[in-house]
Amino acid sequence: SAQLAQEAARLIPVDYEVLPHVTDVDEAFKMDAPVIREGAADYSVPEGSPPNVVRVMDFGHGDVEAGFAKADLVREGRFLTEATHQGYIEPHACLGQLGADGKGEMWVCTQGHWYIRRMCAGVLGIDAANLRVTASEIGGGFGGKTTIFMEPLTLALSRKAGGRPVKLVMNRSDVLRATGPTASASMDVKIGMTSDGMLTAATADFRMTGGAFKGSPVDAALDCAFACYDLPAVHHLGYDVMANRPKAAAYRAPGAPMAAFAVESLLDQMWRELGLDPIEARLKNAARDGTKASYGPTFKTIGFVETLEAARAHPNYAAPLGPNQGRGVASGFWFNYNGDTSVSLAIAEDGTAQVSVGTPDIGGSRASIALMVAETLGIDYDDVRVSVVETGALGVNEPTHGSRATFATGKAAVSAAEQAIREMCHRAAQKWGIDDEAVEWVDGAARPAGPNAGKHPPMSIVEIAGMMSSTGGPIAGHYEGNPDGVGESFGTHVVDVEVDPETGRTTILRYLVVQDAGRAIHPAYVEGQYQGGAVQGIGWALNEEYIYGKDGRLQNPIFLDYRIPVASDLPMIDTVIVEVPNPGHPYGVRGVGETGITPPLPAVANAIAQATGVRFNSLPMSPPKVLAAITAKRNA
Secondary structure (H helix, E strand, O other): OHHHHHHHHHOOOOOOOOOOOOOOHHHHOOOOOOOOOOOOOOOOOOOOOOOOEEEEEEEEEOOHHHHHHHOOEEEEEEEEEOOOOOOOOOOOEEEEEEOOOOOEEEEEOOOOHHHHHHHHHHHHOOOHHHEEEEEOOOOOOOOOOOOOOOHHHHHHHHHHOOOOOEEEEOOHHHHHHHOOOOOEEEEEEEEEEOOOOOEEEEEEEEEEEOOOOOOOOHHHHHHHHOOOEOOOOEEEEEEEEOOOOOOOOOOOOOOHHHHHHHHHHHHHHHHHHOOOOHHHHHHHHEOOOOOEOOOOOEOOOOOHHHHHHHHHHOHHHHOOOOOOEEEEEEEEEEOOOOOOEEEEEEEOOOOOEEEEEOOOOOOOHHHHHHHHHHHHHOOOHHHEEEEEOOOOOOOOOOOOOOOOHHHHHHHHHHHHHHHHHHHHHHHHHHHHOOOHHHEEEEOOEEEEOOHHHOOOOOEEHHHHHHOHHHHOOOEEEEEEEOOOOOOOEEEEEEEEEEEOOOOOOEEEEEEEEEEEOOOOOOHHHHHHHHHHHHHHHHHHHHOOOOOEOOOOOEOOOOOOOOOOOOHHHOOOEEEEEEOOOOOOOOOOOOOOOOHHHOOHHHHHHHHHHHHHOOOOOEOOOOHHHHHHHHHHHHHO
């Protein structure tokens, strides 16, 4: 039994040689830090850099020094965030079977089973085509289930056991100790502005650790740092630093929440110093259509201004505040993503539609895809079934990450539906003896496109499907590619807090999420994404952190000590769905899964600063830390 195996493992004596180690990102950045792995740096790292630096990013535009010279107010600060875990309730689990013939099957809790197939095949030296992977219904992922941890072991152990299936399930301690949290970060930000709050220049110098391997999200953090604003001059410098920690994994807009905490906190401090309204100041500097983004490209159609205007108009922004209460405002950004996508759509004999997709549903994507397909075909939502299929059923699909599922898979499904429509119009044209171009599709039926096409009655999808065996065989549509037209996403959050001066405990009184969805295909699911991102961000701001002892071991590997928010900690999260359609998607979709976690960290910090008069530059703002700061201010 598993219990006997655990008891036997405890009886095995192990002598460990404790080597020099480093877990703090700034300590790991030093020239004399213990070296994690020699020769791990890539081409971007200049000679003479600290030995644990493995990647360097350096980019920007404009004359930064001239911009600071024009400023009436210049401020800079260092901001620190600790690693936090995605906190999914379902632990990692996998069932694997690999026979002597080199063919195997896996059932995995994952956001991307094609990635699992590729990685496991690479680890074990087998052909990817010999491995069939099925994604189970997922119990939370948030980016943390896009890579492998123990999954290849199920196959290796199965092969060792003569092809018998092997199941591995992590406990909570395994998950927190061994799977990828987000990076910890140390960030230096400098901003200049005129006396009326107009930005003149900014710099960001970020250090992030992705654990004992390269791969921290410092590049994405830099790209997102100033993306909300129209800056004439900006410079970014970033370092990917190794340390003795687990390899970092993605966590909902990886890198962006940390960057927002640094930038939005300093902006709030400066605008308050100038006596400016935080939303009006943001409107004055906001990125708009045609703005050159801080990370390079020129924005096309975006909705940042609309989120600010909606936040300003919401009743929460005018609600009265009492003693020890404060209001915080912050904005955030995420690029959104497309990625390799394959979809198959088949029309059944009764006119219903079966859609096969490869992006696991982690936030309601099946419902959204079904709605778009139903709208395109002109049939009822209940007549569309969307299934997440195994790796042998479709071409390659990237995971459900980067807020891509409803955008990319949805756009692919619409394209597949349009292909099926063209075929159904062709079948109708054959029946009527007219050209395909003389047939159009309206409200779920083929119709003559005009009076010159003849007076044929509409032929419904049910009629066409019912006779497909005699008109050419099965009717289907497919898409294989990388959908273009990604639309960026912006959001603005407003939070009211109350801080108990006797305990340091922060209570969230009101919380408002305003975000541009492009088009909310399924508004209830969109609202859930907004609320979920806000809740995770609140936990990150107030309580969550990885705590390492001097021995380099994680001290809080269970939920009893790693404190995530529960329902009783929070008010109802109010939401406003802004819709500035993305012209790159047939239904205007932008993707909504990640932007929502970006503003909460600085929004909560800005509210606590107003409530207490103390600015916190490091997270989390836990009760002991807040109480110590209040006491120090009181005694100063």
